[in-house]
Amino acid sequence: MIQGIDVSHNQGAIDVAAVRAAGFRFCVAKATEGADYEDPAFRRTLAAIAALPTAAPRFYPGAYHFGRPDNRAGRSGGEDEAGNFSRVLVAAAKECGLSLASGFLEPALDFEKYCDNTSCGTADHSEWIDGFLTVLRAETGRQGMIYTGANVWRYQAGDTDRFASLPLWQASYSEQGSSPPRARRGSPANRARPPGPPRSGNGAAAASSPITAPSPGSSAPSTSIA
Structure with missing residues (x-):
């Protein structure tokens, strides 16, 4: 198992050499959000990772998209957002001389926009998610992974198990204490939250948080957070 961090522009410039x-x-x-937003720090962070010395220990890049089915629901909404994510990801990797096919973590769909109870209503966005993942596979050749929490999955994805074959990066909010969504039970990939506020409205993490995952290129992860 290896450990790493997740970041967005809210953390400012990341000294990846110090992180390693x-x-x-x-x-x-964070690479993108919605159908047309690109995180302003994404390409800078990716370039900094690409510039690291290649000597061991190797440091691996990864990217996530913050999903917004509330902007446009339905399969086509997910397809549009995946198009944005894929375009930015492919272009940024090419600019930095990185290969998405080797040594790059599975691109992640961050699906956690909604509240974790019934006060904001319920919806089944599983078609939106499927549309997103289908385009992601077609455009990048990667299957992707899903970052979500049990209650979000229950109230906003119909508690579906149709994505059970995909890796899960599980949200683990300290105030929530959720278990993995039914769709991925048995292969949890938890992300622990540091003390402080939860994610802000634009999806940026309140603080960089350590996560653990298997080495890139291995089988679907059965991972946990340190």
Whole structure:
């Protein structure tokens, strides 16, 4: 197992050399949100990772998209957002001389926009998610993974198990204490939250949080958070 961090522009410039020196082995950076937004720090972070010395220990890049089915529901909404994510990801990797096919973590769909109870209503966005993942596979050749929490999955994805074959990066909010969604029970990939406020409205993490995952190129992860 290897440990790493997730970041967005809210953390400012990331000294990835210092992160690697501290023992972490990857950085998952926010790439996009919605159908037309690109995180302003994404390409800078990816370039910094690409510029690291290639000598061991290797440091792996990763990227996530913050999903907004509330902007446009239905399969076509997910397809549009995946198009945005894929375009940015492919272009940024090419600019930085990185390969999405080797040594790059599975691109992640961050699906956690909604509240974790019934006060904001319920919906089944599983078609939106499927549309997103289908386009992601077609455009990048990667299957993707899903970052979500049990209650979000229950109230906003119909508690579906149709994505059970995909890796899960499980949200683990300290105030919530949720278990993995039924769709991925048995292969949890938890992300622990540091003390402080939860994610802000634009999806940026309140603080960089350590996560653990298997080495890139291995089988679907059965991972946990340190």
